[in-house]
Amino acid sequence: MINAEDFRNNSHIGMIAAVKFMVISEFNAYKTSVAQLIRQILSPVLYFIFLAQGLGALISKISFLGNDVDYKTYVFFGIFAYILINFFSESIYRTTVDKRYGLLAFKLQSGIKPLYYVIGGGIFSAFSMLCQTLILFMVAVFFGIKVHITLYVMAVLFAIVSLYFWRSLGVLIAIGIKDYRTRDLIMTFGVLPLSFAAPVFYSLDHSPLLIKLVASVNPLTYQIQAIRSIAFGKYSIFNIGISLMITIVTILITNVIINKLNISLTER
Amino acid sequence: MSEILKVTNLNYRYDKSKGDILKNINFSINSGEIIALIGSNGSGKSTLMNNITGFLKPTSGTVQYFEKGFSKYDVKQPFASIGYSPQIQMMDWYSDVFDNVILGSLLFGNSIKESKRLSSEALKKVNLDAQQLIKKLPETLSGGQQQRVQLARAIVHNPEFLILDEPTVGLDVESAEMFLQSIQEAKVTALISSHDINILEKYADKLLFIDKGEVLYFGDLQTFITKYSTQGYKSIVFTSDHTPKITDELTAQIINFKLDNNKVVVLAEDVTETVKILIKYGTVDEILELKKSLRDIYYEMKVSK
Numbered sequence: 001m002i003n004a005e006d007f008r009n010n011s012h013i014g015m016i017a018a019v020k021f022m023v024i025s026e027f028n029a030y031k032t033s034v035a036q037l038i039r040q041i042l043s044p045v046l047y048f049i050f051l052a053q054g055l056g057a058l059i060s061k062i063s064f065l066g067n068d069v070d071y072k073t074y075v076f077f078g079i080f081a082y083i084l085i086n087f088f089s090e091s092i093y094r095t096t097v098d099k100r101y102g103l104l105a106f107k108l109q110s111g112i113k114p115l116y117y118v119i120g121g122g123i124f125s126a127f128s129m130l131c132q133t134l135i136l137f138m139v140a141v142f143f144g145i146k147v148h149i150t151l152y153v154m155a156v157l158f159a160i161v162s163l164y165f166w167r168s169l170g171v172l173i174a175i176g177i178k179d180y181r182t183r184d185l186i187m188t189f190g191v192l193p194l195s196f197a198a199p200v201f202y203s204l205d206h207s208p209l210l211i212k213l214v215a216s217v218n219p220l221t222y223q224i225q226a227i228r229s230i231a232f233g234k235y236s237i238f239n240i241g242i243s244l245m246i247t248i249v250t251i252l253i254t255n256v257i258i259n260k261l262n263i264s265l266t267e268r
Numbered sequence: 269m270s271e272i273l274k275v276t277n278l279n280y281r282y283d284k285s286k287g288d289i290l291k292n293i294n295f296s297i298n299s300g301e302i303i304a305l306i307g308s309n310g311s312g313k314s315t316l317m318n319n320i321t322g323f324l325k326p327t328s329g330t331v332q333y334f335e336k337g338f339s340k341y342d343v344k345q346p347f348a349s350i351g352y353s354p355q356i357q358m359m360d361w362y363s364d365v366f367d368n369v370i371l372g373s374l375l376f377g378n379s380i381k382e383s384k385r386l387s388s389e390a391l392k393k394v395n396l397d398a399q400q401l402i403k404k405l406p407e408t409l410s411g412g413q414q415q416r417v418q419l420a421r422a423i424v425h426n427p428e429f430l431i432l433d434e435p436t437v438g439l440d441v442e443s444a445e446m447f448l449q450s451i452q453e454a455k456v457t458a459l460i461s462s463h464d465i466n467i468l469e470k471y472a473d474k475l476l477f478i479d480k481g482e483v484l485y486f487g488d489l490q491t492f493i494t495k496y497s498t499q500g501y502k503s504i505v506f507t508s509d510h511t512p513k514i515t516d517e518l519t520a521q522i523i524n525f526k527l528d529n530n531k532v533v534v535l536a537e538d539v540t541e542t543v544k545i546l547i548k549y550g551t552v553d554e555i556l557e558l559k560k561s562l563r564d565i566y567y568e569m570k571v572s573k
Contacts, residue, residue: 002346007321
């Protein structure tokens with residue numbers, strides 16, 4: 001005998017099945033939108049070509065963790081921030097749809113554990129990020145950016161770990177969103193300023209105090225600095241450590257909150 | 269027949285400051301039964317279904333499932349025994365029709381290949397297997413077609429217990445009948461809420477009638493109809509050239525009657541009085557008992573409340 005209210009806690013389809021399900025469902029949603037596919041591939045490339053190349057013509061060197069580095073290379077890795085923020089938007093977007101139409105409740109009720117929902121839902125994004133960074137790498141090489149391949153691969157892998165911070169934060173925020181209007185408001189006034197308040201195109205070393213303060217509470221700052229430090233072979237333990245810690249903590253918090261969440265098919 | 273579900277003293281309220289939406293609900297369902305759940309808008313039908321599917325937690329009371337009622341019960345996936353189609357369109361609007369149905373199967377442990385086969389079968393059962401439709405996004409379909417996608421997703425994993433909230437909304441009569449007939453033929457246990465009472469009467473074994481969160485009736489459907497039909501109407505066929513006079517006199521004597529050419533329909537209790545009037549102006553040829561449909565009884569009960 002089982003009580004209906006215990007369906008959710010008693011259901012467990014297993015990690016592999018749950019992750020497979022999430023990957024397929026994200027892929028299915030993705031494949032119907034060719035425009036989105038093109039946007040995801042082209043946007044970082046265009047950012048790089050027009051911003052890194054344009055600004056690179058004016059600035060040759062920039063200070064990074066006390067060292068002068070090539071500005072174009074600096075901005076090239078700054079584009080990773082743009083990619084991460086895009087996946088954050090994507091995560092909010094997809095989870096809002098899942099929640100709004102009862103699919104989140106249905107998935108949890110059927111045995112997808114919250115952790116697998118977060119992890120599995122990010123795998124397709126991680127694959128997508130691999131493709132984006134590969135194309136970006138080829139474009140960078142074409143424009144004469146010198147990148148160490150091994151360090152680049154390590155930086156990309158670290159970016160994928162950081163992606164899970166944004167994936168779980170996106171899920172967490174979307175759970176609290178009641179309607180599309182709130183979602184759009186968060187997208188406009190929350191997501192966009194994140195990339196401006198992080199050292200994507202500028203250096204924190206010579207920034208005004210206010211910018212330093214704002215950047216210091218922006219997770220993207222630590223992630224982008226960590227990615228750059230790996231790519232430049234400097235390995236900033238502080239930035240890498242903070243980035244890893246916030247990723248783990250956010251995933252855990254999201255897991256706990258979804259577990260305690262009263263799931264319903266519709267918002268009341 | 270084994271008991272599949274038992275609802276005991278179920279109460280539910282959304283908000284602590286407001287009253288109960290469901291009040292002391294009690295009923296049970298045996299395997300193979302089709303239960304018609306009827307009640308007006310806001311009577312608590314969907315809330316009851318959400319409690320039964322475990323999406324809502326009862327404020328008090330229990331909703332219990334019994335494993336022995338199912339032949340393929342999976343301890344790790346108890347929800348897999350249930351196929352649920354809620355009132356809302358629970359769909360991934362960014363995945364095409366076929367993928368939406370496939371996901372319903374994948375979620376319950378079937379392989380991709382098996383899920384594709386099951387999805388094709390499910391879409392056939394809801395009369396939505398045209399190639400040009402299944403590759404479309406749900407938002408490009410009509411309301412009725414979207415409803416069929418939802419139903420296909422609910423039945424794709426061959427559940428043993430179907431919980432369907434307004435499954436016939438947007439469906440043409442033919443498709444609705446075809447779908448419910450397939451459920452009946454498959455001998456699947458089902459709890460079906462609908463305002464399409466004529467169709468429910470045709471396929472349901474039992475009736476669960478709720479109003480303002482309380483059970484008005486739970487039991488055999490035909491017993492319910494028989495019980496309330498006895499308080500029904502009679503049709504009296506007569507021959508007379510003085511219909512206007514009959515009309516005047518019936519109006520003066522009887523409150524409720526319906527006159528149509530040579531036929532007058534009155535409440536059973538008014539038959540004697542009506543016959544007296546008719547004999548004055550002609551002859552009474554035949555008195556017929558009108559058997560009320562579930563729909564008639566439902567609306568009468570609604571009016572009388």
